[in-house]
Amino acid sequence: MPWIDACATDDIDEEDLIRFDHEDRTFAIYHSPDGDYFCTDGLCTHEHVHLEDGLVMEYEIECPKHNATFDYRTGEAKRAPACVNLNTYKTKVEGGRVLIEV
Amino acid sequence: MAKRDYSLLGPNARHAVETGLAAAEWYHTDIPRAQMKELMKRSDQPAIRDTILLFASMIGLAGIGIAFWSSWWSAPFWLAYGVLYGSAMDSRWHECSHGTAFKTRHYNDWLYQIASFCMVRNPVSWRWSHARHHTDTIIVGRDPEIVAMRPPALFRIAVNFLGIFDAYDGWKRMLYNASGRIHPEEADYIPEQEQPKVIRVARIWVAIYAATIALALAMGSILPLMVIGLPRLYGAWHHVLTGVMQHAGLADNVTDHRLNSRTVYINPVSRFIYWNMNYHVEHHMFPMVPYHRLPDLHAAIKHDLPAANTSMWQAYREILPILRRQLAYEDVFLKRDLPPTAKPYREDFHAAALGAAAE
Ligand code: FES
Numbered sequence: 001m002p003w004i005d006a007c008a009t010d011d012i013d014e015e016d017l018i019r020f021d022h023e024d025r026t027f028a029i030y031h032s033p034d035g036d037y038f039c040t041d042g043l044c045t046h047e048h049v050h051l052e053d054g055l056v057m058e059y060e061i062e063c064p065k066h067n068a069t070f071d072y073r074t075g076e077a078k079r080a081p082a083c084v085n086l087n088t089y090k091t092k093v094e095g096g097r098v099l100i101e102v
Numbered sequence: 103m104a105k106r107d108y109s110l111l112g113p114n115a116r117h118a119v120e121t122g123l124a125a126a127e128w129y130h131t132d133i134p135r136a137q138m139k140e141l142m143k144r145s146d147q148p149a150i151r152d153t154i155l156l157f158a159s160m161i162g163l164a165g166i167g168i169a170f171w172s173s174w175w176s177a178p179f180w181l182a183y184g185v186l187y188g189s190a191m192d193s194r195w196h197e198c199s200h201g202t203a204f205k206t207r208h209y210n211d212w213l214y215q216i217a218s219f220c221m222v223r224n225p226v227s228w229r230w231s232h233a234r235h236h237t238d239t240i241i242v243g244r245d246p247e248i249v250a251m252r253p254p255a256l257f258r259i260a261v262n263f264l265g266i267f268d269a270y271d272g273w274k275r276m277l278y279n280a281s282g283r284i285h286p287e288e289a290d291y292i293p294e295q296e297q298p299k300v301i302r303v304a305r306i307w308v309a310i311y312a313a314t315i316a317l318a319l320a321m322g323s324i325l326p327l328m329v330i331g332l333p334r335l336y337g338a339w340h341h342v343l344t345g346v347m348q349h350a351g352l353a354d355n356v357t358d359h360r361l362n363s364r365t366v367y368i369n370p371v372s373r374f375i376y377w378n379m380n381y382h383v384e385h386h387m388f389p390m391v392p393y394h395r396l397p398d399l400h401a402a403i404k405h406d407l408p409a410a411n412t413s414m415w416q417a418y419r420e421i422l423p424i425l426r427r428q429l430a431y432e433d434v435f436l437k438r439d440l441p442p443t444a445k446p447y448r449e450d451f452h453a454a455a456l457g458a459a460a461e
Contacts, residue, residue: 047237054390055144057144066233066236080229081229
C-alpha cells in the first residue's frame with residue numbers, strides 16, 4: 001500500500017488531532033503525548049460524525065457527538081455508544097513530515 | 103404540518119430519515135480550537151466536591167427524616183432528601199451518561215449507575231436513547247426524549263411534577279426487561295450486543311426493590327420506601343421544572359439548537375441540583391464541555407445565541423402561553439430573535455419546518 005504525505009509534524013499539537021482528506025476518504029491523524037503519530041479513519045463508527053472536533057486525552061479520542069471513546073493506537077472502541085472499532089493505519093515520520101500508509 | 107406522530111416506528115420517523123432530517127449536520131457557533139480544547143478539558147475535582155456534598159446531604163437528611171419519623175417534623179427533611187434523590191440524580195444521570203462529569207471514567211460510571219437506579223432509567227437503554235436525543239434533538243419520530251409533545255399533554259406534564267407517569271413507565275419497563283424482553287422501540291436504538299445488559303440491570307433492580315419492600319412489610323412501615331423508591335415521586339418536581347424549560351414551546355424538526363433549546367439563568371441552589379444544564383443551548387451545541395465549564399462556554403458564545411431567559415419565572419411566562427396556543431393549533435412555536443452579532447438562522451433550510459412562528 002502506498003505511503004501518503006499527510007502533514008507536517010508541527011501541524012498537530014501534542015495530545016491533539018487533525019483531519020486529513022485523501023481522494024474520497026477522510027482520516028484523523030493524532031499526535032500522542034509522547035510525541036508519536038497515529039492515524040485512524042476520520043469518522044466515528046457510531047453515527048459517522050468526524051472526529052476532528054473531538055478531544056484527545058492521552059491515548060484516547062472522544063467523539064464530539066455522543067462522547068464515545070476509542071484508543072487511537074489500536075482503534076478499539078472503549079466507551080458506548082460506539083461498539084465497532086476504528087480502522088487504524090501505519091504512520092511514519094520523514095523529514096518533518098507525517099506519512100500514512102493507506 | 104399534519105398531526106405529529108412521535109412514535110419511533112411511525113410515519114414521521116420514516117419521513118425524517120427520507121428527508122435527511124435524521125442524523126443531519128447541525129449548526130455550531132465558531133469557536134477557536136485552542137479555546138474549545140481548554141473548555142472541554144476534564145477534571146475530577148469539581149464533580150468529586152459536588153458528589154461528596156450530594157451524598158453527605160442525602161445521608162444527613164434521610165438520617166434526620168428517619169430520626170423524626172413519623173412526626174410531621176420529618177417532612178421538610180424528606181422533601182429536601184427527595185429533591186436530591188428524584189431531581190439532582192436526574193442531572194447526575196445526564197452528565198455521567200456523557201462521561202464528562204469526571205475525568206476518571208470509573209467515577210462517571212459509578213455515579214451513572216446510582217443515578218440511573220434512582221431515576222428508574224435503565225443505564226444501558228437510556229444511554230442510547232440520550233444519544234438519539236442528541237443526534238435528532240426534537241425531531242418528531244426520532245427523538246425519544248421529547249417532554250412537551252404537540253399538542254402538549256399538559257395533564258401528563260403536570261402529573262409528572264410528582265413523577266407519576268415517568269416512574270410508572272420506568273418501573274413497568276424494568277419489570278418488562280427483567281422478564282427477559284426488550285421493547286421493540288428500544289430495539290430500534292440499542293445495538294443487539296448491548297441488549298443482554300439491559301436485562302441484567304433490570305433484574306438487579308428488581309432484587310433491590312424486592313428487598314426494600316420485604317423490609318417495609320417486616321417493619322410494618324413505609325419508611326424503607328421513603329428512602330428508596332418513593333423519593334422518585336415526591337422529589338421529582340425540580341427536575342421536571344427545569345427539564346420542561348429545555349425545549350418546550352420552541353421549534354421542532356430544525357437543525358439549529360438556537361431554535362429548539364433554551365438557556366435560562368437560575369439560582370445557585372437550582373444550578374447545583376441541575377448541574378448547570380440550564381445552559382442548554384450550549385450543552386447541545388458542544389456536549390463535550392463538562393457541566394462546570396458551561397458558564398464559561400456561555401460567555402464565549404452568547405453573542406451568537408438568542409438572549410438567555412433571565413429566570414425560571416420569566417421562562418415559564420414565555421412557555422405557558424405558547425403551550426396553551428399549541429392546544430388549539432399545534433404548529434405554533436416561539437422563534438426568538440438573534441442579537442446583531444449572531445450568524446442568522448438558515449431560513450432556507452428551515453423554512454418548511456418553521457412554518458408559522460408565534461412571534
Ligand atoms: S457519532 Fe460518535 S459517538 Fe455518536
